[in-house]
Amino acid sequence: MEKSPSREKNNGLKKGPWTPEEDRKLIDYIQKHGHCKWRTLPKNAGLKRCGKSCRLRWANYLRPDIKRGRFSFEEEEAIIQLHSVLGNKWSTIAASLPGRTDNEIKNYWNTHIKKRLLKMGIDPVTHTPCLDLLQLSSILNPSLCTSPQLNYSGLLGMASMLNPNLLSFLTTLLSSQSKNPDTINTNQLLQQNQLPQVQNQPQYCSQPMQLNSVQAFQPNQLQDPIQDSPACATPNTSIPNLWQYNGGQLEQQPDQSQTHNFSLPKLNSMINNLLKNQVSQSQNSSTFNLNALLHSTASSFCPSTLNSSSSTTFVNGATEDERDTYCSNMLMYNISNGLNDSGLL
DNA sequence: AAGCGAAGCAACCGCGAACCG
């Protein structure tokens, strides 16, 4: 790639883009003599560059073991995972990714991953759900909603910040949905009689990835909420209309005679209504109105269809949207795992 | 086709750590 004319420093050392000729000289020299002394290398190799520039060119571009091309999804997952632990320790992260340089990873993080996380409602610095007004409006404004699956993670992130009960409820519902793709038994959920632990720092990536498990969260067979079948939403006033968060225990006992089944589109609208309600009431409230949730009507929050992507598309060469979808599913999967680990599901 | 801003990425810079005499 030919760039602008090279710059020169006062001391005669060249700066700027490397030419193929310079590359060849550097490669030839290192292949013959190695690179023990970067300081003296350029002079010996016949290059008008500083040692630092040579080292950088070799390390980031000319090294024979460098892997070129797009980052695979596995690599991306690893970067996010490592960054959540190590922070901006690019060289340490690079050490775990054969063939990738710290500079490349740093650039990829700043140009791709950071944006993706923000889009998912996750703070790329702290790796926790973030709440800002823009995010909030995009989540709550149906016209701005382009990916319902994407918004699940945003919703969960929001929920966790607004109300620990809400996060527990949503994740339980979503996990239940994976076991029974058509219906959710609310009574069964209530009978658990204990709220799961709220994770302080939800993980949204895991190693190794378990595509089959994640696929269980693919909300397939979605219908237009407006066309929801009557059997899918059966509100019942005998269900306690309030869950009181009190050290993880439900204070009101559920009515064990009633079962409520509803489809995922209905769930979508319920979550949306719940969040709207929660936001308008008070942040950090320890209660939410279950009865209102069950009675809430389908809104236009959820677009009419979702594509049921196959897991095999989430490997190398996945589109941006597919990656977003997968990342969102991973969030739900990991939160669900947290529930499973606590023996609640 | 031209202009312009955004995105992507190679390369630079400054600083601290490691090394060495």
Next chain:
DNA sequence: GCGGTTCGCGGTTGCTTCGCT
């Protein structure tokens, strides 16, 4: 132990390409 030198890391810059108007 100390001072000078070298190396490596992370943040930043600036050039090129891309896409939109």
